[in-house]
Amino acid sequence: MSKPDGKPSITVTKNGPYLVTGGVPIAKQTIVTDREGGSQEWREGEPLPHKESYALCRCGHSNTKPFCDGTHQKVHFDGTETASRDKYREQAQAFEGPTLMLSDVESLCAGARFCDPNGGVWSQAERSDDPQVRRNFLRQVNNCPSGRLVAWERVSGKAVEHARPASIGLVEDPAEGVSGPYWVRGGIPLVAEDGFAYEVRNRMTLCRCGASSNKPFCDGSHVTVKIRDSG
Ligand code: SF4
Numbered sequence: 001m002s003k004p005d006g007k008p009s010i011t012v013t014k015n016g017p018y019l020v021t022g023g024v025p026i027a028k029q030t031i032v033t034d035r036e037g038g039s040q041e042w043r044e045g046e047p048l049p050h051k052e053s054y055a056l057c058r059c060g061h062s063n064t065k066p067f068c069d070g071t072h073q074k075v076h077f078d079g080t081e082t083a084s085r086d087k088y089r090e091q092a093q094a095f096e097g098p099t100l101m102l103s104d105v106e107s108l109c110a111g112a113r114f115c116d117p118n119g120g121v122w123s124q125a126e127r128s129d130d131p132q133v134r135r136n137f138l139r140q141v142n143n144c145p146s147g148r149l150v151a152w153e154r155v156s157g158k159a160v161e162h163a164r165p166a167s168i169g170l171v172e173d174p175a176e177g178v179s180g181p182y183w184v185r186g187g188i189p190l191v192a193e194d195g196f197a198y199e200v201r202n203r204m205t206l207c208r209c210g211a212s213s214n215k216p217f218c219d220g221s222h223v224t225v226k227i228r229d230s231g
């Protein structure tokens, strides 16, 4: 593994991989479920050896996953970016509670299900004046890998985001028997193939199976495609 120099960034290439620069650490991130099957927490795996800059497969066909081996050319991968370029807040639906507010952009959902336990975060927002409900709500929302869900303090109007170091997770979802998206943490800038700079967000999930209809973001299609790829 090389030492980081330069700022972390991710660039989407035309019908090809994500180019990652800045020595961003990468490790498996597995969804841990409770007895009822509810998503409870993340378990981080060993860091993967990587270079200062590396190319991550986004077609789903590389033989050297998660890294690109050029197979995208053989399979004629169509990686056209179709996601909205509007800012998160412009796309979000708001759910007001007594002390906290929840914002929600459903098209970003990666299907990791941290929102479901304890009655669901939408109902928790309405009961956020109860300290236990508030704790669960903030934990569950911050575990939402895609950043579909964001919690806000009503009085200050500030987002309640847990600090996350710049890093990339390879999502594993044993309950569904699939590998999931790249979980990009810590506000790493993301640049489109045409040079557009997507809004910087603390949590994002990028498609790695090649099947998302909301590229470059994950839309949960890996569950249908049943991709297993990080060993
Ligand atoms: S990505 Fe977020 S909103 Fe979608 S299922 Fe997971 S926790 Fe819920």
Ligand code: FES
Pocket: 015, 016, 017, 018, 056, 057, 058, 059, 060, 061, 062, 063, 067, 068, 069, 070, 071, 072, 073
């Ligand atoms: S993007 Fe290059 S092999 Fe998948």
